[in-house]
Amino acid sequence: MHPSHSPSGRLTALGIQLIEIHHWLREELAKLRASLDSPGDPGTGLTRELRAHCVGFCAALHRHHTGEDGGAFQVLAEQVPELRPVLAELSADHRVVADLLRRIDALLGDAADGRSVRAELDGLAALLESHFTYEERKLVAALNQLAGDPVQLLGVTPPTGAVPS
Structure with a gap:
């Protein structure tokens, strides 16, 4: 993925x-959940394409959270110490999300049916919506003051054309 650029060609602020990134992850998760609602061949469970999409989404989300924990959160903790309790909460959320991603991965490896995966993805979607909203409310202004490589600080950059909601 490439850094996001504004129409004037300047790099977009990290916040x-x-x-x-959150908008893109929400969209990808919504597509994934919608694809589980699409009728497939009866009795076949998840298609290979659906499994690949799920694995790809989970990997991107994991990279994003790992990047935040090892990048932006460390920098913010040093530069804006009053955010440390918020950063600790967000990192705790990341661990809960990682557990959910491991459960989803195990279901995919066990050739689970779409209903089981859908239940986990529904729980993940609810948790992420709360997490992303809180994180954006608490960190965007502080992140906009930072300079640095978005991949190092945020784990990923939004794909070209991603638009915030």
Whole structure:
């Protein structure tokens, strides 16, 4: 993925890129959940394409959270110490999300049916919506003051054309 650019060609502030990344992750999760609602061949469970999409989404989400924990959160903790309790809460959320991603991965490896995966993805969607909203509300302004490589600080950059909601 490439860094997000504004129409003037300047790099977009990191906080805005965070919103764009979250928007993209929300969209990908919504597509994945919708694809589980699409009728497939009866009795076949998840298709190979659906499994690949799920694995790809989970990997991107994991990279994003790992990047935040090892990048932006460390920098913010040093530069804005009053955010440390918020950062600790967000990192705890990341661990809960990682557990959910491991459960989803195990279901995919066990050739589970779409209903089991859908139940986990529904729980993940609810948790992420709360997490992303809180993170954006608490961190965007502080992130916009930082300079640095979005991949190192946020784990990923939004795909070209991602638009914040």
